[in-house]
Amino acid sequence: MDKTLPSLAAAVADIPDGAQIMIGGFGGSGAPIELIHALIDRYRETGSPRDLIVINNNAGNGSIGIAAMIKAGMVAKMICSFPRSSNAEAFNEKYLAGEIELELVPQGTLAERIRAAGAGIPAFYTPTSYGTELAEGKPVEEFDGKMYVQERWLRADIALLKAETGDTMGNLTYRLAARNFNPLMAMAADRTIVQVSTLGEPGTIEPETVVTPGIFVDGLVHVPDPQQEEVLVRTEVVY
Amino acid sequence: MAYTKLSNAQIAWRAAQDIEDGAYVNLGIGFPEMIAKFQPEGRDVTYHTENGVLGFGKAPAPGEEDWDLINAGKKAITLNPGASFFHHADSFAMVRGGHLDLAVLGAYQIAQNGDLANWRVGTKGVPAVGGAMDLVHGAKRVAVITDHVTKDGKPKLVETCTFPLTGLGCVTQVYTSLAVVDIEDGHFVLREKLPDMSFDELQALTGATLHVKDSIGDLIVPDLG
Numbered sequence: 536m537d538k539t540l541p542s543l544a545a546a547v548a549d550i551p552d553g554a555q556i557m558i559g560g561f562g563g564s565g566a567p568i569e570l571i572h573a574l575i576d577r578y579r580e581t582g583s584p585r586d587l588i589v590i591n592n593n594a595g596n597g598s599i600g601i602a603a604m605i606k607a608g609m610v611a612k613m614i615c616s617f618p619r620s621s622n623a624e625a626f627n628e629k630y631l632a633g634e635i636e637l638e639l640v641p642q643g644t645l646a647e648r649i650r651a652a653g654a655g656i657p658a659f660y661t662p663t664s665y666g667t668e669l670a671e672g673k674p675v676e677e678f679d680g681k682m683y684v685q686e687r688w689l690r691a692d693i694a695l696l697k698a699e700t701g702d703t704m705g706n707l708t709y710r711l712a713a714r715n716f717n718p719l720m721a722m723a724a725d726r727t728i729v730q731v732s733t734l735g736e737p738g739t740i741e742p743e744t745v746v747t748p749g750i751f752v753d754g755l756v757h758v759p760d761p762q763q764e765e766v767l768v769r770t771e772v773v774y
Numbered sequence: 775m776a777y778t779k780l781s782n783a784q785i786a787w788r789a790a791q792d793i794e795d796g797a798y799v800n801l802g803i804g805f806p807e808m809i810a811k812f813q814p815e816g817r818d819v820t821y822h823t824e825n826g827v828l829g830f831g832k833a834p835a836p837g838e839e840d841w842d843l844i845n846a847g848k849k850a851i852t853l854n855p856g857a858s859f860f861h862h863a864d865s866f867a868m869v870r871g872g873h874l875d876l877a878v879l880g881a882y883q884i885a886q887n888g889d890l891a892n893w894r895v896g897t898k899g900v901p902a903v904g905g906a907m908d909l910v911h912g913a914k915r916v917a918v919i920t921d922h923v924t925k926d927g928k929p930k931l932v933e934t935c936t937f938p939l940t941g942l943g944c945v946t947q948v949y950t951s952l953a954v955v956d957i958e959d960g961h962f963v964l965r966e967k968l969p970d971m972s973f974d975e976l977q978a979l980t981g982a983t984l985h986v987k988d989s990i991g992d993l994i995v996p997d998l999g
Contacts, residue, residue: 564844616904620848631900641904642904643866643908647863647866661911664907713842715862716862718861763841
């Protein structure tokens, strides 16, 4: 079973307008910059995909990656916990102008909603956000004398992720703290596409070290020496 | 007013003295991160960061940063021996599952019943919450470090929070620039105050009644420059 895709362009070719897209990473750590930029290239050439709903912990930084998607006008809504960064101008401008929607989700709730979708659990209860404005309108229930908020699963049409090492079956390992949301999002999307820095044959990753098993992965693109978002932001690269 | 309020470093130093040996601790981004610098000698503390690292150490030297190795504040970190990586759901299982011994956060307001407001001041601008609403429900002890009053002199320790809440009844201890206050049974209980300050002076700068149980200790910290 070879899940390798021929190019970045091929990897993002089928993403439709209005798609709900999970993008891996926390800040620059684990952000699939090359996949995001391939999606922007397609939008610039064809006007599609647009009206996207993007799920990520943040809402972009500087003028690259998710920030560049927002600047290009491809994003209708962000679902995130912390739309703030060293340079969040791209999101801030659109948000304050009323041109982009925001669903703010506490970080642990965001992670658990994604995990729940991946595990087929439609809703769960958490103490997080109980009694706050982020729980408004949500069902609450008492368990063993304490109040909890019901939160629903969060799924996506597509997940665009970054891993360090992959094999052609889609087994993945991650580099340092770049793991973050990537293994959760891999489980929660109808179609999971991953850029890997190293791609090997089945058997090149020790089974004991696999973090994301290949069953959660639909397509892989080999991107050796990927760009690091934080480095691009610090050198003020504009995409 | 013969007293001098504590600097942020001195507040962080005081909070650090109460971190138990062997504790798993999450320090909120910004000011609370400073506490790690004052961890008392001989105490073994393991720091957790929400993005998925347990057992991180000091910041790397400039130029030595690896931007795949960061903390929740997106700052570069290093690893201590025995560190581990995990995904976000496991990271917040550590938080919400009650596995952390201590979380320390900043605050806009703390109410006498333990309610905390620390994520936004009003309805303007771009809201951002991060992991604060999770952290306040997860740790065995939830402490706040803060100036005792706002920049324009208004009390931050209040009867009822007026800013949007982060969590209800969640804070157990407050370390301020003037005092150490515990929250017990819906009351502020004064544990320590600056020795050069009278109780009445402190009460005047506090928006709810300070209760006294046992004696009031002196809040004495080193001159940290």
